[in-house]
Amino acid sequence: MDIFGSFALLLALLAAVYAFVAGIVGIVTRRTVLTKSARNAGMAVFGLVTLAVASLEYFFFTDNFTMAYVAEHSNRALPLFYKFAALWSGQEGSLLFWSWLLSIYAFSALFLNRKKHPELMPYVGVVLAGVQTFFLTLNNFVATPFNVLASANSSGVFHLARVTEGNGLNPLLQYPEMVIHPPMLYLGYTGFTIPFAFALAALLGRYPGEKWIHITRRWTMVAWCFQSIGILLGAHWAYAVLGWGGYWSWDPVENASLLPWITGTAFLHSVMMQEKRGMMKVWNVWLVFTTFMLSILGTLLTRSGVISSVHAFAQSGIGNWFVSFLAIVLAVCFWAWWMNRDYLRSDNQLDSLVSRESSFLFNNLVLLAACFAVLWGTLFPVLSEWFTRSKISVGPPFFNKVNVPIALFLLLLTGVGPLLAWRKTSFDALRRNFAWPLTGGVVAGVIAFIFGFREIYALICLILSVFVTLTIFAEFYRGARVIANRDHTNILSAVGDLTMRNTRRYGGYVVHFGMVLVFIGIAGSAFNKDIQMDMSPGQSLSIGPYTILCQNFDQVANDNYQSERATLEVFRNGHSEMMLYPQRRLYLASQVTETMVAVQSSALRDLYVVYAGRNPDTGKPVIHAYLNPLVKWIWFGGVVVVLGTGLAMLPNRRAAIVLRPVQEKSWGDALPATSPAPARRPESHD
Amino acid sequence: MKARTKFLVGSGIIVATLCMLAYVGFTQSKTYYHTISELPTLQGASLRQRMRVSGNVRAGSIAHRSGEVDFVLEEQNKTLPVSYIGHDPLPDTFKDGAQALVEGKINPDGSFVAEQVQAKCASKYQASPTGSPAAAQPGQTMNGAGGSGLPNKS
Numbered sequence A: 001m002d003i004f005g006s007f008a009l010l011l012a013l014l015a016a017v018y019a020f021v022a023g024i025v026g027i028v029t030r031r032t033v034l035t036k037s038a039r040n041a042g043m044a045v046f047g048l049v050t051l052a053v054a055s056l057e058y059f060f061f062t063d064n065f066t067m068a069y070v071a072e073h074s075n076r077a078l079p080l081f082y083k084f085a086a087l088w089s090g091q092e093g094s095l096l097f098w099s100w101l102l103s104i105y106a107f108s109a110l111f112l113n114r115k116k117h118p119e120l121m122p123y124v125g126v127v128l129a130g131v132q133t134f135f136l137t138l139n140n141f142v143a144t145p146f147n148v149l150a151s152a153n154s155s156g157v158f159h160l161a162r163v164t165e166g167n168g169l170n171p172l173l174q175y176p177e178m179v180i181h182p183p184m185l186y187l188g189y190t191g192f193t194i195p196f197a198f199a200l201a202a203l204l205g206r207y208p209g210e211k212w213i214h215i216t217r218r219w220t221m222v223a224w225c226f227q228s229i230g231i232l233l234g235a236h237w238a239y240a241v242l243g244w245g246g247y248w249s250w251d252p253v254e255n256a257s258l259l260p261w262i263t264g265t266a267f268l269h270s271v272m273m274q275e276k277r278g279m280m281k282v283w284n285v286w287l288v289f290t291t292f293m294l295s296i297l298g299t300l301l302t303r304s305g306v307i308s309s310v311h312a313f314a315q316s317g318i319g320n321w322f323v324s325f326l327a328i329v330l331a332v333c334f335w336a337w338w339m340n341r342d343y344l345r346s347d348n349q350l351d352s353l354v355s356r357e358s359s360f361l362f363n364n365l366v367l368l369a370a371c372f373a374v375l376w377g378t379l380f381p382v383l384s385e386w387f388t389r390s391k392i393s394v395g396p397p398f399f400n401k402v403n404v405p406i407a408l409f410l411l412l413l414t415g416v417g418p419l420l421a422w423r424k425t426s427f428d429a430l431r432r433n434f435a436w437p438l439t440g441g442v443v444a445g446v447i448a449f450i451f452g453f454r455e456i457y458a459l460i461c462l463i464l465s466v467f468v469t470l471t472i473f474a475e476f477y478r479g480a481r482v483i484a485n486r487d488h489t490n491i492l493s494a495v496g497d498l499t500m501r502n503t504r505r506y507g508g509y510v511v512h513f514g515m516v517l518v519f520i521g522i523a524g525s526a527f528n529k530d531i532q533m534d535m536s537p538g539q540s541l542s543i544g545p546y547t548i549l550c551q552n553f554d555q556v557a558n559d560n561y562q563s564e565r566a567t568l569e570v571f572r573n574g575h576s577e578m579m580l581y582p583q584r585r586l587y588l589a590s591q592v593t594e595t596m597v598a599v600q601s602s603a604l605r606d607l608y609v610v611y612a613g614r615n616p617d618t619g620k621p622v623i624h625a626y627l628n629p630l631v632k633w634i635w636f637g638g639v640v641v642v643l644g645t646g647l648a649m650l651p652n653r654r655a656a657i658v659l660r661p662v663q664e665k666s667w668g669d670a671l672p673a674t675s676p677a678p679a680r681r682p683e684s685h686d
Numbered sequence B: 001m002k003a004r005t006k007f008l009v010g011s012g013i014i015v016a017t018l019c020m021l022a023y024v025g026f027t028q029s030k031t032y033y034h035t036i037s038e039l040p041t042l043q044g045a046s047l048r049q050r051m052r053v054s055g056n057v058r059a060g061s062i063a064h065r066s067g068e069v070d071f072v073l074e075e076q077n078k079t080l081p082v083s084y085i086g087h088d089p090l091p092d093t094f095k096d097g098a099q100a101l102v103e104g105k106i107n108p109d110g111s112f113v114a115e116q117v118q119a120k121c122a123s124k125y126q127a128s129p130t131g132s133p134a135a136a137q138p139g140q141t142m143n144g145a146g147g148s149g150l151p152n153k154s
Helices: A002-029 A032-061 A068-073 A080-088 A091-112 A121-142 A176-191 A193-205 A209-242 A252-277 A281-304 A318-339 A356-387 A396-419 A427-450 A456-487 A491-501 A503-527 A631-649 B003-029 B036-041 B044-048
Strands: A150-152 A158-160 A391-393 A529-534 A540-543 A546-557 A561-572 A575-580 A583-587 A592-596 A598-601 A605-614 A621-629 B031-034 B051-057 B063-065 B068-075 B078-084 B099-106 B112-120 B140-142
Touching (some): A002 A032, A002 A091, A002 A121, A032 A068, A032 A080, A032 A091, A032 A121, A068 A091, A080 A176, A091 A121, A091 A176, A121 A193, A121 A318, A176 A193, A176 A281, A193 A281, A193 A318, A209 A252, A209 A281, A252 A281, A252 A356, A281 A318, A281 A356, A356 A391, A356 A396, A356 B003, A396 A427, A396 A456, A396 A503, A396 B003, A427 A456, A456 A491, A456 A503, A491 A503, A503 A621, A503 A631, A529 A540, A540 A621, A546 A621, A561 A621, A583 A605, A592 A605, A605 A631, B036 B078
Parallel strands (some): B031 B051, B078 B112
Antiparallel strands (some): A150 A158, A391 B031, A529 A621, A540 A546, A546 A561, A561 A575, A561 A583, A583 A592, A598 A605, B051 B068, B063 B068, B068 B078, B099 B112
């Protein structure tokens, strides 16, 4: 049965290679029969990898511990849900999982566009086949999931090992959230392959820019959305499970997931410059290339152990494969760009600093600066070892010092950008649009200052958050009022109508609002408090408005684990509000210790209590209590971001009337550097 | 001035500011990685560096004292006595035989004072690396000072 899975994987690799070669030959010789055959092969990869994944899952479900991978990551008592998720709990299985998700994306891209863009799709198919070939090579030859456990007897003949029980899944991973986090993150990482394929294909095929940019933008939004979910789920898991009171530690693997997210965000904004004004074409193409390369770098950092991190200590030879692939990708991108760079000439130039173009340019500038800072900080141990003899790493102070001001500047741009007009904004318009939101922000800041909040970055964050919220509100209100007056409907249904006419713009505003909430949640951490104390039954400690009384301290034991547990009663204003049971478990089968955090989360703050073990001198339990303001805003903001992205991806309800005749340009024409009338493309929304 | 020039000037100011901030952040947090065998060879300014050292926790060496936890790290037959003085509890994965990474400073007498300890499970599983974030052996980190979100002082 294992032969079935590994054979399916081998066939998948062959199909991908065929898709690659036949695709190239078909393009060069202009034979559609070949490009169609290549496309079918590319789609077939999905079916074959699915068979491989299904067979590996079958082994998990049937507790087939002769399979090395199953024996390593599962055991009989493991709940079915986690047996399914054990697929991606190790190197080989997670690489197979990656190939599978990639094949789903590739299949979708090829299938959905089978009747469209006939000059572009063959190139797209070739790029996708190339990437899939790489990962399938790893699956087949480097990190093979279908190894059997076997040992040689005295005459050197291998026999299958009789293994009746597996090692089981680490209890730290037996959380629903920890199960969803990798698939979401992988859907993000692999998803960035699709816009990459379209961008590279368009460049190689010299395909008209305004056509490929739409497709690329859509797919980038999908991948970006999944990446956002993955990052936030990881942060939430770290917070709720790991028990150190925080959600982000600038760990290399965390940073790896953030890097393509940052460049993806930059692309989603700068793409509008290309759509509206034909600017930034070279920049956009390289931004998409970089996003893809960063997602490969991300998986390289995570798997190779080249940077030590809580996630991956061990060294692995697989890093060399990824580095080689990255080098090939970079070389191909560079060659494609160099051969076709005249195709990417800009139509227009920056007219004024007080324009929407300018705000997008600054947006991209600071996002790329953040990306560079995070990348540099993450890779610093490797770089410093090359150039000096010592291995130097940097920690949270470095990342925070650079990224907090960048984040605040981005927040400013989020409010300012939509209020600026394309090309140039008049001073009157500026004054009209900015005055009252800015006033609102400053008022909020002054109020907070009076109430004793003095942390400067948190204050700036508050002022800008209120400013941005008011500008978003104003945008919805202004547009809705026009519709309400014209159609004589109420303002709420007008808002709905407005949004559905231009989902990208108003969905985008919802995403911005979600990010504002996330920023406020993060700003709350400037006011974190914590206290650690020995507590025997009867003692209490105070933190913020809460008084925590230790009622009891006991040991609980069952088949699965032994635990030491504190029973705490929490009072506020003299009233008993809740009971908390922080504990520490020792799982008997795996001998793994785990801290169970007791968290009470409300809109204003989280009360987060950890049982920190016993004081060695007194034998008393040590309780560590944290007061983390506004954390819930982060998770809630994340939900808003996801909903907003979903909204932005919906098709518009009605096509708008085209008010100007379209100027069809041929791509061979060189345009003058500044044209008197902007080249308008027919757009139903901006 | 042309808009483009103004933009470049603005960008220059932003980038310069960020570089300054990066430099300050760097000097505040740079940590040198050394192996246990290298430690006796360090001299002069290197002795006052903030550093990270990794090794395995020697079985039976973990001793909880008031205000600190003492243990011995060993690697390639060299040992290093460590005192963890951090505020937070040690990670759950920290036990005899675990692979640990300590961060702090070295004392003149050769012992190590650690403010942060990260530990990975003593490998009961196959030695081959499991690299994804959902790896079967995630390590854990305990910080003397938290590292998330906004800094407590700017």
